[in-house]
Amino acid sequence: MNTSDKHLRFGWWSLFFWLCLGLGLETLHGFKVGWYLDVGAEMRRLMFTLAHAHGTLLALVNIAAGLTARAQNAELPRGASGALTWGAVLLPAGFLLGGVWIHDGDPGVGVALAPVGGLLLLYGVFGAARAFTASKR
């Protein structure tokens, strides 16, 4: 499987997952679930919102990467491709896990995944930018 297909497949499934989470969050709002909406759960709300927003956005980034690779008929370097995928997993997953167990105004330790994901994402996007810049259509 080439990187274009890989990113497209990952991107669409990832988009599906994070949209499901969005639906879940709307359900929590709809039923006024205290665990999510109480004033003491501000941090959980923030973390889940960030997880949903980042997860969805990064899924679209992966789809865009796949489409760009296909359009340019180029392959992403393996490292950059992996970083782009894992960054799109770890960054939102960190927010998600950080919101499950919170400590007042602090997220849970799961949030430690977020900066790792952020760095991988930076590396992945940089690698993709370089690869697409160097590619000759």
Add this chain to the structure above:
Amino acid sequence: MLALGVVWAVIVIGATLTGAGRAPADPGNRPVKEPEAGYVTSDACRSCHPGNYASWHASYHRTMTQVAKPENLAAGDIDGLELAHDGLVWRIERQGGAYFAKSRPQNAGASAFGAAQEVVLLTGSHNLQILWLATGEGRTLTQFPLGYIVAERMWAPVTQTFLLPPEYKTFYAAGEWNGACMDCHVTQGRSRFVDGNVFDSRVSEFGISCEACHSEGRDHIAQNRNPLRRFALHLTEKRDPTVANPARMDAHAASLACGQCHSIWAFNNLEDKIAWNRAGVSFRPGEADLKQRFVVQPGDTAHAEQHAQIQRSNPHYFGDRFWGDGMVRVTGRELNGTMASPCFKGGEFSCLSCHEMHPDRPRRDALKAWAADQLKPGHEGDASCLQCHGDYAAKAAAHSRHAAGSPGASCLNCHMPHTTYGLLRAIRSHQVSSPTARESLEHGRPNACNLCHLDQSLAWTAQKLTEWYGQPPPANLGADDREVSAGARWLLQGDAGQRALIAWSMGWAPAQQAAGRAWLYPYLMEGMNDPYAAVRFVAWKSLQTLPGFDGFKFTYTDEDEARRAVIGRAFADWQAGVRRPGEVYPEWSLLTPDGYFRQDVYLRLLNARDHRQVFLAE
């Protein structure tokens, strides 16, 4: 076009930078918020403790003192309000976001209004709200003479919202807010006496905020900027030494954190008072004693010298605050009662055994219900007692000799009866005790049995307590103690404090259930004619609980003649439309078959009334 854009950008950036560092203007005429030393105010606590901030924000601690803004007034917009009091007409006018009060003699025209004084601060927000006026003398405040009773949506002279002798025409004089009230109604207040009656008062925060109980936050915040430190604390649940947390203190220290205000306290000496005046309280939550102050407990030999000094300067001091046996009789001073309780002596019982300042997972609607008493969730009934005395859950009926689940089998009703007074009502004593006939006979405090069984005599109570609990019977019971209902006697013969408690009990559902309602009407109407305004208010509110008088209108602050006319009409209405024909009144009720007082006993008891001046210093 580009040049215009650049000019516009420069203007916007300039305006932003200019405004960013600007401190709010100092009003100059009232105490101001100026955190000192390590105080940082609740604004700094919010981001890390949103849940705790929310529960504090919903509490009445926060609104104990507020700057007088339209949104903080319990009465709503009071622009144009006119109130007559003590020969003066007071008028309030709004100018922008501020209110100003001015007065004129009642018989003079509108041109006679004197200079307007700005309404600058507010005390209280859910029971009673008192307005404070700028005096123009530094930051010294004086009291607006009328307060707002929130539940009744009515203005009343402040002197008539406390239990004070009727001849008192003023309550707090100019400067008393700065010199006394701010000791407890703000966080880390500094009176800062300047000269004459001029103060330059500062507070770390208006109202009772986070740092009142958790101590200064500056170091706590600085240290916890480090996420590794925070997560180490979260994951190990170790105590954070940079902050005081009453929930993790020993029972004595936790109670003292509340009791620094919720107690009857006095300064050790003049030097400590002066130091407090200059720099504010030196006590910090978590410490084992109040440092510049001590909790005044009758019989406390460790402070005998200070007690003697207090007694010399105010011979009524102890009588205005304590029953004869040393039990506190005014509300807001709960630590005195708690400390004298046997539970407290066990070393594990504290205010936080029953009360909770930050309920878990607070919901906004639940916080509203919690805020009135700040009880732990589920502790509205006997749950607090059963935490330690769990075996009594099964034997409550046998122990109390009352049906299980009935008010008579409630731990609180017998061991924490409504024998303290404040906020125009009776409030549960926080000294856990067992009822005795002796407490009533020797110290005048209505006992728990007769607060419910208002119809029964003191001798009946003594006999039951002897029979059920082996209490030695009091030897000095008189004829009235044997033959007359204790409730009737206290209402006619008691001092103003006793009368207020009994008038309240007459409106209390468990007492009405135990003692019946039919005989209460004449007594409550008698109470509505009491010389003490507070007793009149309480009696009126109790009358409203009786059939036929729901929503009954009565202005307890009216002059004698107007009040008597309303009471006369109420009595006639009762006779004509409410009282059941053929109603039988037992002998103990002192009522004739047609619902009038039996004049011989009534007059005898009334003539024997305890007329001592009562000033319940809540």
